[in-house]
Amino acid sequence: MNSFSGIRFKKETAKRFQEFSKKHFNSHTEALATMLDFFFYNEISPRERLGPTGRTIEANLKKRINAVIAIMRDMEKTQTKPTVAMIASLFQLEERKNKPLIVEKKFIKPNKK
Missing domain, CATH: 1.10.1220 (Arc Repressor Mutant)
Structure with missing residues (x-):
């Protein structure tokens, strides 16, 4: 023993x-x-x-991810949405208003009363 x-x-x-x-x-x-x-x-x-522990690495990653999310949201607000709205407005077809065509006077027949 x-x-x-x-x-x-x-x-x-x-x-x-x-x-x-x-x-x-x-x-x-x-x-x-x-x-x-x-x-x-x-x-x-x-x-x-x-070296750094798992908790400190996780905290740093969360900070960086939150920063990236903030950048993406800002880009969406300032760049993406306005650009999409402009492109959509270019491709929208508006209904034409029924305006009478402008015709020269010499082709107009006088109305008989």
Whole structure:
């Protein structure tokens, strides 16, 4: 059987570690060994930042998408709708009014009364 060794931790840190290891691992030894292996194999330090998190990336994407939507709405209001209205007015056929044709006087027959 393996022997155990005592390590001193602050109470708050020990409680956090115990809750974490109970949630994800079968024993505290397995939890600590897995964490050490993770840092060793990935050659990273637990103190360095890994970059933006999913939440910050999502927030940035939402901002950019909202900006694109605003640009498209502005284009629709200022460019697309007026252009479509002008083109539609060009292709609309208006009914002709029945105006009498202008006829020269020499071709008009005088009315007999």
